[in-house]
Amino acid sequence: HLKHVAIAGATGAVGVEMLRCLEQRNFPVGQLTLLASARSAGKTVKFKGTDVTIKELKADSFEGVDIALFSAGGGISKEFIPHAVKAGAVVVDNSSAYRMDDSVPLVVPEINAEDVKKHKGIIANPNCTTAITLMALWPLHQAFGVKRLFASSYQAVSGTGAQAIEELERQTREWAKAERKWDDVRLPADQVKVYPHQIAFNALPHVDSFLDSGYTKEEMKMENEGRKIMHHPTLRASVTCVRVPVFRAHSVAVSAEFEKPVTVEAAYEVLRTAKGLDLVDDPTLKKYPLALDVAGKDNCAVGRLRLDCALDNGLAFWVAGDQLLKGAALNAVQIAECLV
Ligand code: 2RA
Secondary structure: OOEEEEEEOOOOHHHHHHHHHHHHOOOOEEEEEEEEOOOOOOOEEEEOOEEEEOEEOOHHHHOOOOEEEEOOOHHHHHHHHHHHHHOOOEEEEOOOOOOOOOOOOEOOHHHHHHHHHHOOOEEEOOOHHHHHHHHHHHHHHHHHOEEEEEEEEEEOHHHOOHHHHHHHHHHHHHHHHOOOOOOOOOOOHHHOOOOOOOOOOOOEOOOOOEOOOOOEHHHHHHHHHHHHHOOOOOOEEEEEEEEOOOOOEEEEEEEEEEOOOOOHHHHHHHHHOOOOEEEOOEHHHOEOOOHHHHOOOOOEEEEEEEEOOOOOOEEEEEEEEEOOHHHHHHHHHHHHHOOO
16 A cells, blocks of 8 residues: 655755656655755655655654655764654665664665564665675675675765766866866866865775774775675675766676685576676677666676686676665665565
8 A cells, every 4th residue: 555755865866866766666655755955945846747845854754654765864864763763654764874783674675675574663775885796796695605805896976976976077077178188187176075086087095984994984884784784794895995987886896705616607697597687798799887888777787707816716796786776776765665
């Protein structure tokens, strides 16, 4: 039966995609409440051909709400989710606020949908880089038992939000407008607002904040969240997260070591039938996952499979996925689908 659904952060890059996923997947929405900052209150957006007016997010915004999707940052989640739960809503939170809370399931439906029913009012959506990587790692883990992995991510600016998308657009346009050459790409400091350094034509090894260990919070999410989602408490993951001038798809280079003997052919067997994943792997035809190809798509894509030459029993591969969809909005809506 129909649900009263709320989206907190409805005007953000992820919130907009959440609304689109609800519509495209024909989610049983009986009533829709769109919540954002005072700045956005009063604006209208279309849902199934009807104008819906955005309201200011407040403590009492959740009366009668059955399912609340949050994507407005950890601070907003911490402040307002308790009110939503108190009002009787089940919350799917895209922020990192509750992911490692023992009473909060952390879910990628293709992997651990059964954890959804253990919720005490909140279900957490994983970090985008984790979700996208696990879409390829999970089937391989089921078949061969992953011990540890080394990964480098190439993360889209959409992961930072709408302002970062705008910053990459602006910096790229600024360079092109001036008809500058390939060896003259440094922009004036006042063009660098969102990131610590220019993102256009650059690669920033700095996503989220640094820890005393020298890793960033983003880099440790792969191990911390991977252990919880896969119910694999001894998983080890050494990751370097890099922001690159790509708009909305994350790509990850992975080297994974397994318990059981692996071959590329055996890996193909499990990847070919994995849900939510496309196997795109034929270098002779220049076929491998591309950020531009997965952008806007529900499925992630895996390719460049080969026996890892530096591990005794490992596979190297490349996985890509839309950061706003499987990395955030789609996964959150798929979790909500487990609730209806
Ligand atoms: C990022 N994974 O890409 C983080 C949050 N979406 O910035």
